[in-house]
Amino acid sequence: MIHSDLHIETIGDPGKEAVLFFHGFMGSGKDFNKIAKGAFSKKYYSILIDLPGHGNSLNLADHMYQFSGLWDALDELLKQCRKTKAFVGYSMGARIALSYYLERKPRIDQFVFESGNPGLENERLIASRKIDDQQLLAKLRKDDYAEFLTYWYDQALFNSLNENSEVKTKLIESRMGNKAEEVGKALKGFSISTQKNYWPELKNLDIPVLLLSGERDCKYAEIVKRMSALISDAKEIVFTNSGHIVHVEEPEPYKRAVEKFLKG
Numbered sequence: 001m002i003h004s005d006l007h008i009e010t011i012g013d014p015g016k017e018a019v020l021f022f023h024g025f026m027g028s029g030k031d032f033n034k035i036a037k038g039a040f041s042k043k044y045y046s047i048l049i050d051l052p053g054h055g056n057s058l059n060l061a062d063h064m065y066q067f068s069g070l071w072d073a074l075d076e077l078l079k080q081c082r083k084t085k086a087f088v089g090y091s092m093g094a095r096i097a098l099s100y101y102l103e104r105k106p107r108i109d110q111f112v113f114e115s116g117n118p119g120l121e122n123e124r125l126i127a128s129r130k131i132d133d134q135q136l137l138a139k140l141r142k143d144d145y146a147e148f149l150t151y152w153y154d155q156a157l158f159n160s161l162n163e164n165s166e167v168k169t170k171l172i173e174s175r176m177g178n179k180a181e182e183v184g185k186a187l188k189g190f191s192i193s194t195q196k197n198y199w200p201e202l203k204n205l206d207i208p209v210l211l212l213s214g215e216r217d218c219k220y221a222e223i224v225k226r227m228s229a230l231i232s233d234a235k236e237i238v239f240t241n242s243g244h245i246v247h248v249e250e251p252e253p254y255k256r257a258v259e260k261f262l263k264g
Contacts, residue, residue, distance in 0.1 A: 002047070002080045005064060005073045007056035009048040012041040017085035019044045019262070020077075022093030024115075024245070025190075026152070026175045026183060028055030032088070035247065035255045044085060044262070047077070051093065053186030054178060065189035071100050078106050086110040086262055090247060092190055095119075102201050111205070112258055114212040115220045115244050118227065119197030129193035137184055145180045146172075160216040160243025171248060202230040209234045210261040214242030214249065235261065 002008060009029050021032040029048030036046035050057040052064045063069030078084055086108055089097035094116030101111065120126045140148050149172050153161060161168040188194070209231050213224040215238050228236040237257050242249040 002077060004077045004080075005060060006052070006077070007050040008077070011036040011046040011048070012044055014045050015082060016043065016045040017083050018047055018078075018081040019086050019088060020047045020049060020074075020084065020097070022049060022087065022089035022097045023051060023054065024091035024093050025187070026054065026149070026178055027090070027093070028174075028177075030055070030174070031090075032247065034251050035088075035258060040255070040259065045081070047081075049077075051096065051186065052189070053182040053184075058179065058182050065185045067096070067099055067103075067190070067195065070096065070190075071104050074100055074106070075104060084108045086112060088112040088114075088258065089116065090114040091116055091244070095192060095195060096190060098198055099195060102198055102204060108207065110208050110210070110262060110264075112210045112212065112261065113224075113227070114246055114254075115214070115217060115224075117192060117220070117223055118199045118202060119195055120192055121197055121199055126193050129191065133187060133191050133193055137187060140180050140184050140187070145178070146176065148180070149175050157217065157219070157244050160214065160249060161245070164249070167248060171245070199230070202227060203232070205231050205233075207233065208261070208264075210258070211236045212246050212254070212257065213238050214244060214246050215240045216243040220244060 021029060023029060023031045029050050032048050036048060052060050052070060064073060087097040094113045098118060120129060153168060153172055211224040211228055211234055213221040215221060221238055224236055228234045239246050239250050239253060247254045
């Protein structure tokens with residue numbers, strides 16, 4: 001059994017190669033249950049992480065809501081794995097996994113990066129994002145949490161969800177278990193405005209990387225395209241019927257793409 005300061009769910013045989021899953025903002029490890037179960041569990045030992053402030057990773061020590069503290073916890077987690085095959089990250093989780101790999105160089109074979117951004121490239125963008133973060137925090141404190149969730153998923157970034165009200169409703173319902181105060185701590189600690197800019201370091205990614213985005217999310221599809229040109233061993237897939245959350249909007253094509261990539 002793996003012991004960690006983070007809440008985790010494991011699926012599969014611990015004797016198999018481990019695959020770590022990193023969810024996005026306001027998500028939880030359970031977001032990846034569909035891919036981790038079934039045939040996937042026969043091949044890999046999936047570790048579904050609740051990142052600090054999300055799911056059941058709550059009321060942690062203050063340092064756990066900072067990148068360096070989280071990297072330390074991940075170091076301890078990986079020490080307990082027989083062998084780690086890959087990281088699979090989405091959005092905020094993709095950024096966190098990328099930062100951890102580039103800063104600590106854990107031994108993994110592959111990386112799946114979905115709808116993430118390696119960093120903000122100038123002070124103007126950082127300052128603008130910090131203002132946005134302060135406004136989000138104020139809204140999070142002021143609004144009912146359900147209202148905040150509705151506001152969040154009504155952003156243009158998630159417009160493709162409007163074409164499937166059932167998926168959008170289930171997604172919002174799955175986020176209702178989070179606590180506003182904890183989500184706020186995670187927002188402050190892991191915002192891209194507090195993160196190092198890793199664009200110049202993408203050339204140091206020395207493992208195969210699968211870059212995933214949705215065609216209806218123009219911003220991140222362009223980011224992934226740029227990343228693909230900078231990473232020596234990158235494969236890019238753009239899903240035509242998805243926006244920002246490919247693993248939710250097209251779960252079966254997403255699962256097949258990840259399984260094929262990990263199989264090599």
